[in-house]
Amino acid sequence: MPPKKKSPVPCPNLHTLPENAQPRLMDKGTLHCLASQGGAKERYGKGKTPHTIHVWWARRPYSAMRTLVFASLDSGESPKSRNLASDLGRLPVSESKDAEAAAKMLSRQYAEPPRVLDMFGGGGAIALEAANLGCKAFSLDSNPLAVFIQKSLLGFTQEAENWPPDLLMESGRRVLERLERETAPLFPMRNSEKGPVQAYFYTYETACPHCGWKFFLSKRPWLSRKKGREACLEFHPGEEHAVYRIIHPSRDYKPSRLWKKTGIVCPVCGRGCGAPNYSQCREVLTALCRGGHGKGKDFEAGSPEAQADSVIMEEMESAVLAYLGQGLPQTKIPKWSGIFNPAIYGMDSHADFLNPRQRLVLLLLMKSLRTEFKALSQSESETVARCMVGLLSGLVDQLIDWNSRLSMWIPQNEQAGRAFCGPGVPMMWDYAEIDPLLNGPANLWKKLDRIVEGAKAIPSFSTAPDVRLGAAQNLPFKDGLFDAIVTDPPYYDNIFYSSLADFFYSWKKMVISILSPELTGFDSTESPRELVASVQRHNSKLDAHESYCRELTQALCEGARVLKESGLISLIYSHSSLNGWDALVKAFRASPFLITSVQPLCIERKARPRGLASGAVNTCLVFVGRKSAKPKHSQCLSELADRLEDIADCGFAQDLISQGWSEEDAGLALFSQGAALLANSSGESTIDDREALALVEYIVASRLSGFKISRRRSL
Incomplete structure (x- = not known):
């Protein structure tokens, strides 16, 4: 007989559950086994999930988020729970058989559908999966472009009910055929x-x-x-x-x-x-x-x-802008050396990063989308029109990202590359312009195919998610409303969302204005409550760090307020710098949450864009927390070291390596245990957090030599 497969070593329990806490499947400590495989696989898939429709940054795989939401709600008492969670992590989002089984299992455990909140909604993966599991999902974001993306995927598609995918393809083809005719003089x-x-x-x-x-x-x-x-x-x-x-x-x-x-x-x-x-x-x-x-x-x-005749292009542009009732964007590109470089070299506004022909093609696309909205409103209904054009507005994202003065050419595979994959935007002194209506690089016909495939993967929900524009630091909900908070906040200074989003929002709001006019009354997507450690926004690196600590603390305190006493928070986080971890420690310590476990997820693409000077790794961590009214205890450095040594000796990190995780990723999983222990302390002892985190790094590196934490300041 073949030997039995060795059971994985679970993540260690860092604190006993408070009295009122309801045990959940998450407390078994095996999320990394249940969700990582499917999540990593999904990262390399193309055109199979709603992520392919609109551009947003650092979005998590649906399969992993589905498992995370289920594990954050399920009691874990049924023998079927773990197997079901594992199946959820491997399925494409559109295959709902096991999602339905998971929803039924949760319905037997709750008197009414459990309420789940994502305080930093972004691209909407968590809210989609919570609704997919029969929950009442609530999603909040301070960025109006993120809110529009979520409304397009999670709201408009549900309001239109059983819209046929064939209609989306037909509508998209009309949009592109019209665009092909109108752009003929330009090429x-x-x-x-x-x-x-x-x-x-x-x-x-x-x-x-x-x-x-x-x-x-x-x-x-x-x-x-x-x-x-x-x-x-x-x-x-x-x-x-x-x-x-x-x-x-x-x-x-x-x-x-x-x-x-x-x-x-x-x-x-x-x-x-x-x-x-x-x-x-x-x-x-x-x-x-x-x-x-x-x-x-x-x-x-x-x-x-x-080249197209410049006089003809000027006349066409004036006519299209008059039709749209708009002017060219006047908003400014941030002048931010090393992060957003174009303005450093004189490319000032969001109208400048497109050449005249690229700009006109983009305007003609938005004209075609608005024409399609009017036609569908008459032939179908305004609800269906909003659904179709909301999804098709992903064509705008394609042009902005792959066809601008900031879009590079990739000679290795003779293809156009993205301009806005993050975390920053370099100046391009060579760029490639495409004819997006031909069967060539980054063309719109292939994008339409991906939009249709992604839209097919959007489930029909028993209750559509409640998506709102707002700040996590001031939640618009009553006390004790939610059974679980599952959220993925911005990771310190990894991505500057609003500065990237403005390249899209400054143009895309010409279409958003007919779909969600309440989201277009802003010059910029930047909000003073955006959670980011940005030197550009603050006076110094120290001010940027302290602001992030303060705002994340406020968000966690608000999360504790709206969470039920029996509830749980699953917060996803990762960073490569000591400052990024120091901020998380300080925020959790100042909140009512005790971290009961930290569970890693290896769900990133190995070749994803890297943070500037960050040595980014492929693992993110889920911090599982419970509300506690008891004061946190003080601890000295030797106590912290002893506890982390015990955790290191249990074989958890080595087990990750045996499953194929790199030393760097396994080391981060072990390091996060020490950071959580520090966050659970009162901070009233002689411990300096940075000194303690350096000690944690030393203990981890002594076992895993490939591990290192950066000492860089906030960007």
Whole structure:
């Protein structure tokens, strides 16, 4: 007989349950086994969940959140609970058989559907899964774009009831066919005999202030790095001005560089020119891309024939803006070195990051969406129209993210790359513009397919989630209302949500205005209650840190107020810096919550965008807390060290490694146990939190050498 599979080592219990606490499946300490596998798998899937419809950042896999919500509510007394939770973590969101079984199990444990709150709703995954399990779900966010995304997915789709997916595809095709006709004058080479041009490559030209020589600012000249198809732009001085050509070098070819730490260097006189200003540069079309025969694409030098007539574009833009009753966005891009760089180089407003043709295509798309809304309101109903256009507004996200002056070209796979994947936005001195109505890179037809597939995965709820615009620090709910709080707050300074969201909101609100007009009365999505450690918003790094501590403390205190005495909070968090953990410790300590366990989830994509200078890991942690009226006890460093040593010796971290977790991720799971023990202390002893966290790091690193906590300050 084959040997029995070894049972996983559960997460340690850090504190006994308070008297009024209701035991839950979460208290078994095996969430990492139940949810991580399905969550990680879902991260690599494409077009199978509602995440693919709209752009939002750092969203959690639905499968993992489904398991987390269930484990946060279920009593864990039934032998079936653990198996059911494990099945929930592996299913796609659209396969509801086990979700229905879980909902029935919960209904037998509660006199009425349990109430679940997500205080930081973001993209809405937690609220969707809570409603999917038959709960009364409530979701709050201070960002109006996040609230619109949730209303589109969780509200409009339920109000329209049994809308057919075929209608969404038909409607989307009408929108794109109309857009294709209206953009025809903008792309003279769309119907070229040599084949349509799918992408256009640009860089900038500037003049040396010393010798007057004009040269190019290209930093990313590669067009293709596919083996055997290498293509690169080569720039060099000509007789009168700089010139360029497409070459086909070997893979180890290294283009010449003009950029130094202090700015650019003139290739003729060799003198430093400082940092260039985008508004004083000339934009140059350098290359064109056509669909190749067989594998890869064909590249050729740019041509004036590929450009649209500027007078025609100006006239069309004025006409579209008049139809929409709007002007171009006047909001400013943050000037934030190392985080949001475009404004540092003179790209000031949210109208500047698109070139005239990209901007006009975007405006024509919003015109087409509004036209479709009017037509559907007459042929179907306004409710159905709101549902269809709310989902199809994800096409706007596609254009903004993949077709702007900040969108890069990825030569390794000859595809357009995202501009706004976070955590910041670099300035691009080379960018790719696409024709989004062709069957080429980042086209809208493929995006429509993904929208339809994602929409099919949205369940029908017995009760639609209650989605609200508001701040977690001032919850609009009465005391003791919720059975569980399951939430995923911003992680200190990992993502600056409002600054990223404004690139979308400044344009997308032209469509949001006909769907949710109450969400469009803002110049910016930034809120003074946004939870983020931002030096840009505060006077210093210390002020940014203290503000985050204060606001997270207030949110946790508000969460405790609206949570039932028997309830539970499951708060997801992770960070790579000592400051990020210090903030979490201080906030939990100042709240009425005791942390009873910390359970890791390995649900991140290995190749996801990394935090600047952060050495980000692939694990996030679920802090499970209960309300307690008793004062927290003081403890000394030796007591903290002894307790953490005991936890380390129980084999929990080594068991994670045996399951395939990296030392870095397993180390973070162990480190979080020490941080939770510190948060459960009163802080009235001689312990300095940063000193204590450094000791916790030392204990973890002595067992797992791959683990390290950064000492960087807030960004």
